[in-house]
Structures are given as structure tokens and as C-alpha cells.
Amino acid sequence: MFDKALKYSYAAQKHERHKLLRALLILLALYLLYNTITTLFFSVWVLHNDSMQPGLYAGDRLVTASTVLPSLIAAINQTDEAFPFKRGNIVLIDTRRQHENRNRFVAVADNLTRFFTAQRVTLSKTEEHLYIKRLIALPGDEISMVNFVLRVRPADSAYTLTEFELSDRPYYPHIPQVPALWDAALPFSGYMDTRTLGPGEYFVVSDDRGNTGDSRTWGPISAKEIIGRPVFRFWPPARIGRP
DSSP states (O other), X not given: OHHHHHHTSXXXXXXXXXXXXXXXXXXXXXXXXXXXXHHHTEXXXXXOSSTTXXXXXXXXXXXXXXXHHHHHHHHHHTOSOOOOOOTTOEEEEEGGGGOTTOOHHHHHHHHHHHHHTTTSOOSSOGGGTEEEEEEEEXXXXXXXXXXXXXXXXXXXXXXXXXXXXXXXXXXXXXXXXXXXXXXXXXXXXXXXXXXXXXXXXXXXXXXXXXXXXXXXXXXXXXXXXXXXXXXXXXXXXXXXXXX
């Protein structure tokens, strides 16, 4: 009976409250650390489709570097290098950034859910708004497409080059076969008339040049929609390495 009374004593209750408060503070600190790392530095994402084959496949897990910190540093230093990507880079796109009125409560709830489930559960379907594509052209570039291969004349150049010549690393897109009488004016015919990107416009495409959505159907995207760059694939083990 003495032990039972001690359990409900003021000192015991105070000790239990302190333990609970300590646990909550540790959890809060971990959550803030998680948000700091994923917002400013790195996050982990899963590819949900095969639109980037043959280089990337559905189920690949990727470590993605954030654009936030480079942009903040560029803004502080007042330089023009706020956009940390080059032609040919693979980028992570969040189409929700198109809408300034995104529900903040849902965003925070989704963030909490991802944190407590080690990113295994999310409140939103990421395949509906998160895409991994290849960046082909920057603002001011002139672009066209022949047989699914993009040709680009950079804004500061007098010469037109293929997308492969402008990339730092080689890549091999999947070129589909289309019917001989397929209308060349259709988005996935393999041909696109010459167009010039305006200020703040970026052109991205899938490595699978077949019937997959990208700037050929969406149109150009803005810099704020590009939230990161996949830098390392850690799953599956057979394909570990730089994507």
C-alpha cells in the first residue's frame, strides 16, 4: 500500500511529468532537425513510374539535394547563380509550387506523417505532383525536337547543339517507334517546332520519350517548381550509385 501511495505522491507525479515533457522536447528537436535537413540539404524520394527509363525505374529510392540553401546563399551574396542546375541534369519537380494558395495545414500534417512513419506513409499521393525529369533548356534558349532528340541553341550562343552535347554526363533516352503516318503535330510524334523560352521558363522532358507527360504537354515550368536534384540512388542494391 505504501508503494501505491508513493506512486501517486506529488514528487512521483512531478517526476512523471518531467519524463513526459523531456520525451516531447526530444521528439520536437528530432522533428525540427528532420525538417532542417530535408528542407535545406537532403531528402529521400521514391520514383513511382518508369518515365525515366532506361536510367531510372519505378521503385528506385533516391537521395535528393535541395535547391533552398544554394538559392539562399545566392540571394545573400546578390549573385545571378541562384539556379544551381545545368542542362542535362535530372531534377525533382513539385507541381504544387504552381499554386501559391496551397493548404499549409495539409502540408504540415503531411510532413508530420512522413516523419513519424519514416516516409513510408503520406497524406497526399506523391505520384500526382512530384516528378523526376531531365532539364533540357534554360530561359532564353531556343529548342526544337527531331525524332525525339532535342536540339538547343543556348541564349548566349550562335550555334545549335543536341541535348547530349550540352550535358556534362552521357545518358541514353528510350526512343519509341511511332506509326509511319503518325501526325507530326502531335506531342508524342517525335517532332516539335522551334520555340524560344521566355524569362524564368525551363524545359524538362522524360528519358522515356514515349507517351509520358513533360514540358511537351505541360509547357515550360518555373524555377520554383524545381525543388531538388537526385544525387544518389541507394535502392535497389544492384543499381546503387549516381543516377
